[in-house]
Amino acid sequence: MSHTPQTLALPDPLPLDSGQSLDGVEIAFATYGELNPDRSNAVLVCHALTGDQYVASQHPVTGKPGWWERMVGPGKPIDIARFQVICPNVIGSCLGSTGPGSASPDGAPYAMRFPVITIRDMVRATVALLDALGIERLHTVVGGSMGGMQALSLAANFPDCAERVLAIATTSRHSAQNIAFHELGRQAIMADPNWQGGNYYGGANAPDAGLAVARMAAHITYLSEEGLTEKFGRRLQDRPDGTPGARTFGFDADFQVESYLRYQGSGFTRRFDANSYLYITRAMDYFDLAEEHGGLLAEAFKGNSSRFCLVSFDTDWLYPTAESRHVVHALNAVGAPVSFVELAAPYGHDSFLLDVPALDRVVKGFLDG
Amino acid sequence: MAEPLRPDLAAILERVEPGTRALDVGCGDGALMAALRDQKGVDARGIEIDGGCVAACVARGLSVVQGDADRDLAFYPDGTFDYAILSQTLQTAARPDHMLSELLRVGRRAFVSFPNFAYWRMRWALASSGRMPVTRHLPVSWYETANIHHVTVKDFEELAAGLGIAVENRWFFTREREIAPRQANWRAEYALFEVSG
Numbered sequence: 001m002s003h004t005p006q007t008l009a010l011p012d013p014l015p016l017d018s019g020q021s022l023d024g025v026e027i028a029f030a031t032y033g034e035l036n037p038d039r040s041n042a043v044l045v046c047h048a049l050t051g052d053q054y055v056a057s058q059h060p061v062t063g064k065p066g067w068w069e070r071m072v073g074p075g076k077p078i079d080i081a082r083f084q085v086i087c088p089n090v091i092g093s094c095l096g097s098t099g100p101g102s103a104s105p106d107g108a109p110y111a112m113r114f115p116v117i118t119i120r121d122m123v124r125a126t127v128a129l130l131d132a133l134g135i136e137r138l139h140t141v142v143g144g145s146m147g148g149m150q151a152l153s154l155a156a157n158f159p160d161c162a163e164r165v166l167a168i169a170t171t172s173r174h175s176a177q178n179i180a181f182h183e184l185g186r187q188a189i190m191a192d193p194n195w196q197g198g199n200y201y202g203g204a205n206a207p208d209a210g211l212a213v214a215r216m217a218a219h220i221t222y223l224s225e226e227g228l229t230e231k232f233g234r235r236l237q238d239r240p241d242g243t244p245g246a247r248t249f250g251f252d253a254d255f256q257v258e259s260y261l262r263y264q265g266s267g268f269t270r271r272f273d274a275n276s277y278l279y280i281t282r283a284m285d286y287f288d289l290a291e292e293h294g295g296l297l298a299e300a301f302k303g304n305s306s307r308f309c310l311v312s313f314d315t316d317w318l319y320p321t322a323e324s325r326h327v328v329h330a331l332n333a334v335g336a337p338v339s340f341v342e343l344a345a346p347y348g349h350d351s352f353l354l355d356v357p358a359l360d361r362v363v364k365g366f367l368d369g
Numbered sequence: 370m371a372e373p374l375r376p377d378l379a380a381i382l383e384r385v386e387p388g389t390r391a392l393d394v395g396c397g398d399g400a401l402m403a404a405l406r407d408q409k410g411v412d413a414r415g416i417e418i419d420g421g422c423v424a425a426c427v428a429r430g431l432s433v434v435q436g437d438a439d440r441d442l443a444f445y446p447d448g449t450f451d452y453a454i455l456s457q458t459l460q461t462a463a464r465p466d467h468m469l470s471e472l473l474r475v476g477r478r479a480f481v482s483f484p485n486f487a488y489w490r491m492r493w494a495l496a497s498s499g500r501m502p503v504t505r506h507l508p509v510s511w512y513e514t515a516n517i518h519h520v521t522v523k524d525f526e527e528l529a530a531g532l533g534i535a536v537e538n539r540w541f542f543t544r545e546r547e548i549a550p551r552q553a554n555w556r557a558e559y560a561l562f563e564v565s566g
Contacts, residue, residue: 341427
């Protein structure tokens with residue numbers, strides 16, 4: 001599907017949670033569908049950690065379809081014949097918005113001089129984009145995983161910004177286990193000799209090996225054990241020359257699951273920047289919506305007039321159902337209109353991106369209601 | 370959308386004041402909530418254990434949380450609602466007495482409906498066959514039924530009195546029609562009570 005690729009330079013410096021501020025921020029974003037005359041049909045889609053603005057259009061690097069085409073499009077649950085969908089690339093990322101790979105004021109890439117950002121900083125940048133586009137109130141903000149964190153953060157920090165808040169497969173805080181997996185990924189990147197303290201831009205070699213390992217580890221957390229077993233079991237991988245798979249008594253990818261992870265890892269390095277991975281995982285680890293609001297999650301939603309819907313998946317062990325319930329209880333405590341459903345799906349955390357017809361019905365119903 | 374409501378739900382719909390706030394505990398597919406919203410402008414919320422039903426409710430634009438009433442009512446502050454509604458669910462609660470108290474903690478008033486185990490057909494079925502009755506309103510065999518606390522009209526009235534709960538209104542139904550309250554514990558297939566704390 002075609003979209004209008006755009007980049008907008010924010011007019012003002014962006015204040016950050018770290019106390020610093022970021023000058024000359026650019027936001028790359030995609031829009032689908034038309035804004036209606038009273039500007040009341042805007043749906044903000046927030047992407048996940050390694051996602052991008054190409055929600056329903058071909059990725060410029062991989063050539064693959066948009067990451068949520070099953071949900072966003074004409075006649076889809078988020079119907080672009082009715083809504084204008086806006087999807088920005090988060091700051092800190094590498095698909096056009098300002099991040100560690102962007103040129104700093106001295107002309108050289110920021111690399112590790114880029115300030116550490118938070119989910120709330122990403123949301124501030126997004127709200128600045130909406131302001132520039134003249135959108136005062138969103139019909140809906142929706143996101144899965146880190147996109148869901150942004151949706152919740154937007155509701156907490158900009159309570160009048162969205163009429164509906166739809167947060168899927170997400171959490172209000174990163175757990176010790178979540179942080180641990182991210183730290184593993186970051187250390188893999190930093191242990192790669194090509195990382196060079198982050199100053200690899202313009203050189204011949206990027207820390208691809210480290211970034212691939214980070215992606216492999218993270219990818220395991222996105223799948224369920226059941227899903228992995230069903231997809232791969234202990235099956236052996238045929239060789240590229242057609243030789244049937246066998247135990248080689250070596251360290252090639254004998255098992256299909258090894259081959260799959262290596263493929264996922266190396267494919268990822270072609271489309272993602274290692275330093276962006278460091279910065280965005282850091283932002284997620286710092287995310288704790290209650291902490292931002294005096295330690296009480298309910299305080300984050302006090303006085304909010306939005307309708308909320310949370311969705312979890314029964315096989316998601318990265319952000320399990322209990323995390324969504326925690327948010328629901330906080331919303332109940334302040335009397336916010338909230339719906340919550342745990343859907344059955346075999347794919348683990350990644351279920352929000354995959355074929356789960358019940359999710360389509362919930363999303364459509366929530367947007368229509 | 371305009372399917373006829375079950376008679377106990379229709380009685381609740383008629384009684385609820387317009388523009389109030391109501392919590393429907395065990396709201397099923399949301400038929401009552403939708404009617405309360407559409408006909409009385411009620412701010413209705415629901416709790417429902419079945420995910421398929423919750424998805425159906427969300428698709429109707431209702432605010433329903435998937436959860437277990439035995440556990441999740443505790444997360445609602447005192448006096449959040451004008452009405453708490455528990456239709457045909459009391460007999461499935463782990464502790465119906467606690468459930469009743471919780472309903473009147475989160476709501477100023479409560480509507481509670483339940484199948485009457487002392488209905489004469491029940492008594493007859495038990496007396497004549499010597500087995501736990503299986504009926505239209507209690508359609509599942511004893512070993513797999515969710516109805517773990519069978520209750521009669523008299524039992525409920527005694528429980529309410531014991532908890533200091535005032536009965537404001539009572540309705541009785543047999544074969545999907547309202548019946549007069551005379552000898553209800555014998556004649557009513559199911560009952561609806563409006564109570565206040």
